[in-house]
Amino acid sequence: MGVKWVCVFLVAGLILSIADLGNCGRTSSYVRNDDLAHDMSLDSDVFRVPPGYNAPQQVHITQGDHEGRGVIVSWVTPDKPGSSTVLYWAENSSSKNIAEGIVLTYKYFNYTSGFIHHCTISDLEFDTKYYYEVGTGNTTRQFWFVTPPKVGPDVPYVFGLIAGDLGQTRDSNRTLTHYELNPTKGQTVLFVGDLSYADAYPFHDNRRWDTWGRFTERNAAYQPWIWTAGNHEIDFAPQIGEFRPFKPYTHRYHVPYRASGSTSPFWYSIKRASTYIIVMASYSAFGKYTPQYKWLEKELPRVNRTETPWLIVVVHCPLYNSYAHHYMEGETMRVIYEKWFVEFKVDVVFAGHVHAYERSERVSNIAYNVVNGLCTPISDQSAPVYITIGDGGNLEGLVTEYALFC
Numbered sequence: 001m002g003v004k005w006v007c008v009f010l011v012a013g014l015i016l017s018i019a020d021l022g023n024c025g026r027t028s029s030y031v032r033n034d035d036l037a038h039d040m041s042l043d044s045d046v047f048r049v050p051p052g053y054n055a056p057q058q059v060h061i062t063q064g065d066h067e068g069r070g071v072i073v074s075w076v077t078p079d080k081p082g083s084s085t086v087l088y089w090a091e092n093s094s095s096k097n098i099a100e101g102i103v104l105t106y107k108y109f110n111y112t113s114g115f116i117h118h119c120t121i122s123d124l125e126f127d128t129k130y131y132y133e134v135g136t137g138n139t140t141r142q143f144w145f146v147t148p149p150k151v152g153p154d155v156p157y158v159f160g161l162i163a164g165d166l167g168q169t170r171d172s173n174r175t176l177t178h179y180e181l182n183p184t185k186g187q188t189v190l191f192v193g194d195l196s197y198a199d200a201y202p203f204h205d206n207r208r209w210d211t212w213g214r215f216t217e218r219n220a221a222y223q224p225w226i227w228t229a230g231n232h233e234i235d236f237a238p239q240i241g242e243f244r245p246f247k248p249y250t251h252r253y254h255v256p257y258r259a260s261g262s263t264s265p266f267w268y269s270i271k272r273a274s275t276y277i278i279v280m281a282s283y284s285a286f287g288k289y290t291p292q293y294k295w296l297e298k299e300l301p302r303v304n305r306t307e308t309p310w311l312i313v314v315v316h317c318p319l320y321n322s323y324a325h326h327y328m329e330g331e332t333m334r335v336i337y338e339k340w341f342v343e344f345k346v347d348v349v350f351a352g353h354v355h356a357y358e359r360s361e362r363v364s365n366i367a368y369n370v371v372n373g374l375c376t377p378i379s380d381q382s383a384p385v386y387i388t389i390g391d392g393g394n395l396e397g398l399v400t401e402y403a404l405f406c
């Protein structure tokens with residue numbers, strides 16, 4: 001098939017290169033500091049508000065369709081709604097195009113959000129650099145992105161995996177910088193969930209969602225981040241009258257879930273280059289007959305491996321985890337879905353949540369039926385490799401203790 005892939009592993013970041021062997025990456029020795037870290041202060045320069053009246057901030061992009069010809073551009077204006085228009089043009093084109101978006105706000109306890117804009121740009125050319133501009137009518141800001149090549153089996157592509165659970169400490173900043181400086185340049189980030197850790201603050205201080213958006217803009221405005229919801233996105237706080245789970249996350253981070261027939265932004269799929277990526281939801285119902293279950297039941301047989309030979313699942317809570325922290329939390333999902341991952345030969349399952357790194361061999365544990373005693377994972381070449389990349393630098397620190405096995 002002429003396609004190879006290589007992973008560059010490190011505790012806090014990883015590059016997955018789906019490319020010819022000649023383009024392979026190198027293993028990095030970077031390991032984050034294992035001290036408990038504090039969040040960067042609100043006046044830190046990485047959180048700087050861009051100058052100018054009503055200047056767009058927290059700009060970020062993600063894939064906007066199933067094939068890679070669409071981009072969702074999101075940003076926040078602080079003073080008034082302003083325009084939800086995105087002006088965009090191909091690098092070598094003299095004609096400019098306009099796409100109209102929407103604007104949202106939300107309240108969370110005593111916090112009122114800025115004006116959150118989402119605009120989907122469609123029908124872009126593959127493998128093309130585009131410039132885009134937001135803030136029409138007031139302070140405008142310009143960014144750029146490169147669309148992926150047309151989907152196909154022999155298309156090289158480099159995914160970046162900044163470890164999940166990123167947060168906003170100095171270690172988080174080092175992780176992002178390390179990713180940016182990696183000589184094997186990632187083209188799209190697969191983000192495994194737990195973004196801002198705003199819920200670590202009294203009343204889930206949503207200003208920390210804003211600082212996180214400004215912190216990550218320097219990368220997320222220029223390459224798509226493929227979002228996965230983690231437990232720190234739930235923001236369920238009935239004690240302060242916040243009963244709607246995922247309220248800040250769903251207002252701020254839009255994903256193209258409808259394009260894959262999903263009915264929820266928490267589970268969806270995209271194709272990108274030679275890869276089919278399925279995002280699953282650890283914190284939405286996933287038992288038999290639930291919407292997520294029924295969607296995945298139809299989704300997996302639909303993956304055409306001659307078109308996209310690489311099949312990757314991204315989910316927040318790992319299905320296999322040897323660390324004491326969060327031990328067995330992914331077991332219910334494993335019991336339900338592992339047999340499908342084996343049947344459909346998923347290549348890799350990436351997860352976060354556990355603040356550590358771990359990579360399995362290809363194993364499965366699907367033969368057990370309560371009475372046959374076959375409850376130990378076995379080597380299985382049809383099974384995925386399970387990779388935990390769960391520490392991007394958040395304030396909770398690294399996990400090093402393994403679970404005790406008897």
Ligand SMILES: [Fe+2]
Pocket residue numbers: 165194230231232316352353354
């Ligand atoms: Fe988590």
